[in-house]
Amino acid sequence: MKPAMRRRGVAPAAMILAACGLAIGSAGAAPQAAPPAAAAQYYRADDFARVSKIDAHVHIHGRADQFMKQALADNFRIVEINVDYPDFPPLSQQQQDALSLKARYPGRVAWVGSFLVRGFQSPDWSAQAIRQIAQADAAGAVGIKVWKNIGMALRDAAGHYVMLDNPRLSPVMDYIAQHYLVLVAHQAEPLNCWLPMSRMTVRSDREYFSEHPQYYMYRHPQMPSHAAILAARDRVLAAHPDLRVDAVHLASLEWDVDRVAQFLERFPTARVDLAARLVHLEYQATRDRARVRRFLMRYRDRVLYGSDEAYGPQDDNPGAVADIHRHWVEDWRFLVTDDAMHSADFTGGFRGLRLPRDVVEQIYRRNAEALFGDGWH
C-alpha cells in the first residue's frame, strides 16, 4: 500500500557485462567437469519464470484475468489481501472478488480477510468485528488484515487515537489467535514519514509526503509517534504468544535490518514480509551489502516475499500488468543474482544479494506455505 512505492531500474550495461563475464569466465577456464558445484547452488536471472514462487502480499480487485495471466506466466501463486481502505472497493466487494479469483484460478490464490473499523465507538463493535472475521474464516480466509488506520486514523469516542492494544480490539485478537488465523499486521508507516524531508532515504517517500502533507507525520507532531504505534503492536504480540503474525512491510522497521532482527528474536512466532520495502534493503545494501545478506540468511525461515502490488478493478490495463511483471523480475534479480544494480529511488549503486537456492525457495515459497498452509486449495 502507498506510500512506499519502490521503483527501480537495473543498469542495462551492468547486466550485459555480468552476462558477458559469465560467458568469458567459462570460455577462458580450463576444461572442467560439468558445471561447478558453486553455480548449482544459485539461481540465475533467467530462472525467474521456471521457479515456483508465491507473492504473499497483493491487492487484486475485479476479474483481474490479465493480472492472473501474467502471474501464471511468471510462476506465481498469490496471497490476496483485503484491506479496510477507503480507496479500495468496499470490503464486502473485496471479499467477493477474492473468492471469485480463487474459484477461477484453483490452486493459485489464497486470501486474507479483514473487518471494518466503522462504528468502533459503539459498544457492540467488537462483536460485529468478530462476526465479520468468523464469516471470512468460514469462507476460507487464511488470515485477517489489520491496517495502519489503527494507530494513525481511527479515534475513540473521546477523540484519542486507537492503538492496536485498545481493549475493544482485545477480543478480536483473542478470536484470531484461537482460530489459528494469521494476523496480517500493518501498523505505522516507513520511518521516513516522521523524518524531515532532508533525512528521508528514498525519493518515492519524499514525493509522496510532499504531495500528501496530511499523511506526513513529521508535520503533525500531535499524532502518535512511530515508536508509540509499534510499541502498542508489540504489547499485543507479547500478550498473545500463540498468535501467528505476519508483520508486513518488514514490521515497519525497514530502515535497519538489525531492528527487524531484534523484532524476530523477541517474537519467535512472528514472520515479516518484504512488501514495498525491498527498496530499503537495497538502500542498506549500498552501504553494507554483507549485513543485509546476513540478515536474510539468518532469518531465512521468517521472511516472506511480497510485492504489495495493487491491481484492478479495471482489467484492461496492459501497462499496469507490464509494470508488475517488471517489478517482480527486478526483485528476483536483487535477491538471486549479484548484478550491479541501481534504483530510481536513491543515488548510489548496489549489488544483488545472490542468496543460495535453498534460501530463495524459502523466501519465495516455503515460508508462505508454512504460514498459510493449504490456503491455495
Ligand SMILES: [Zn+2]
Ligand atoms: Zn499492502
